[in-house]
Amino acid sequence: MHDLHIHLGGAVPSSVLWEILCDNGLRTEYVDFATFHDSLTARADDVKSLDDFLGRYFQVTEEIQSSPSAASVSAYQVVAKAYRRAQVSALELRFNPQKRMRHGLHTMDAIILAVMQGLERASLHYGVATGIILSLGRDLSLESNWQIIDAAIKWRSRGPLNGANGVVGIDMAGPESRSLELSKPWMSEVSAMMEKAREAGLKITYHVGESEATGPDGMLRVLEEIHPDRIGHGIELRNAVGKTRDALVTLLRENAVCMELCPTVNLVTRVIPDYACIARFVRDLADNEIPYCINTDNPYLIHTNLQREYEIVGNELGNDASLLLDLGMEHAIRHSFIKA
Numbered sequence: 001m002h003d004l005h006i007h008l009g010g011a012v013p014s015s016v017l018w019e020i021l022c023d024n025g026l027r028t029e030y031v032d033f034a035t036f037h038d039s040l041t042a043r044a045d046d047v048k049s050l051d052d053f054l055g056r057y058f059q060v061t062e063e064i065q066s067s068p069s070a071a072s073v074s075a076y077q078v079v080a081k082a083y084r085r086a087q088v089s090a091l092e093l094r095f096n097p098q099k100r101m102r103h104g105l106h107t108m109d110a111i112i113l114a115v116m117q118g119l120e121r122a123s124l125h126y127g128v129a130t131g132i133i134l135s136l137g138r139d140l141s142l143e144s145n146w147q148i149i150d151a152a153i154k155w156r157s158r159g160p161l162n163g164a165n166g167v168v169g170i171d172m173a174g175p176e177s178r179s180l181e182l183s184k185p186w187m188s189e190v191s192a193m194m195e196k197a198r199e200a201g202l203k204i205t206y207h208v209g210e211s212e213a214t215g216p217d218g219m220l221r222v223l224e225e226i227h228p229d230r231i232g233h234g235i236e237l238r239n240a241v242g243k244t245r246d247a248l249v250t251l252l253r254e255n256a257v258c259m260e261l262c263p264t265v266n267l268v269t270r271v272i273p274d275y276a277c278i279a280r281f282v283r284d285l286a287d288n289e290i291p292y293c294i295n296t297d298n299p300y301l302i303h304t305n306l307q308r309e310y311e312i313v314g315n316e317l318g319n320d321a322s323l324l325l326d327l328g329m330e331h332a333i334r335h336s337f338i339k340a
């Protein structure tokens with residue numbers, strides 16, 4: 001199975017983060033492991049929104065991962081755990097290097113190299129194909145995002161070594177609540193960034209339509225201006241109507257843009273009311289010949305793994321579950337940024 005949408009900030013076991021925290025002598029408010037573990041468990045009855053989710057957990061995990069040694073150990077453990085828990089055979093790990101530099105104490109090059117080295121060890125030890133997606137941030141300045149693009153090009157994959165690749169793609173992530181996708185000047189600058197990355201051989205994925213803040217209109221702007229290879233979530237397509245829905249369905253199908261679905265995180269962030277909603281969405285995508293795949297997003301914050309995410313959707317799908325899940329797995333292979 002392939003996990004194409006998984007964040008370094010939400011995919012490392014709390015035990016590993018606790019050990020890094022203690023070994024590095026970081027001063028925090030956490031008095032013991034139990035308190036720490038509890039604080040890194042996201043529950044649907046506690047999380048208020050996507051913004052709340054992103055703001056509450058990632059600051060802590062990103063701070064702990066902000067050194068080359070911590071970033072390397074974290075990347076290794078993501079792959080090791082995904083393989084042992086869910087037999088994941090290919091994993092594209094995404095992270096924002098700017099958020100792991102400890103306010104300029106470390107260089108972006110050192111952090112990216114450390115993640116690459118962690119993934120190389122994991123690929124060698126577990127036989128998992130790996131690649132890196134660097135996430136830009138809606139909450140970062142344009143200048144900082146340009147620096148990530150330049151770093152991605154510098155560290156781009158030159159082909160796999162023992163299954164490990166360097167940077168294979170670019171992502172856009174961060175809070176959707178400012179609806180930046182609806183701002184013309186911002187989108188034109190981001191479009192230029194993505195174009196530069198694409199010309200250097202990198203693939204593009206983009207978090208959009210994860211909540212109503214970007215919604216169907218944001219998705220349409222991204223499809224028309226960024227031309228991504230994949231969309232992160234895009235669950236808001238289910239609320240699109242009329243001409244907007246027709247345009248979205250046509251663009252997604254004709255350009256074969258793969259939708260990266262992450263069921264449990266959508267439930268935890270209250271974007272969807274129940275898993276049946278995701279199952280209906282999968283059926284709608286299949287009916288309209290739009291590619292989709294199932295992923296974990298932040299498996300340790302929401303206590304899941306890839307096997308479980310497929311099972312959850314399968315339980316809701318009913319009779320043709322295996323057909324629709326197999327299709328999702330095929331799409332994940334076909335739309336992976338990692339070259340075989």
Ligand SMILES: [Zn+2]
Binds near residue numbers: 005007207232297
């Ligand atoms: Zn995500």
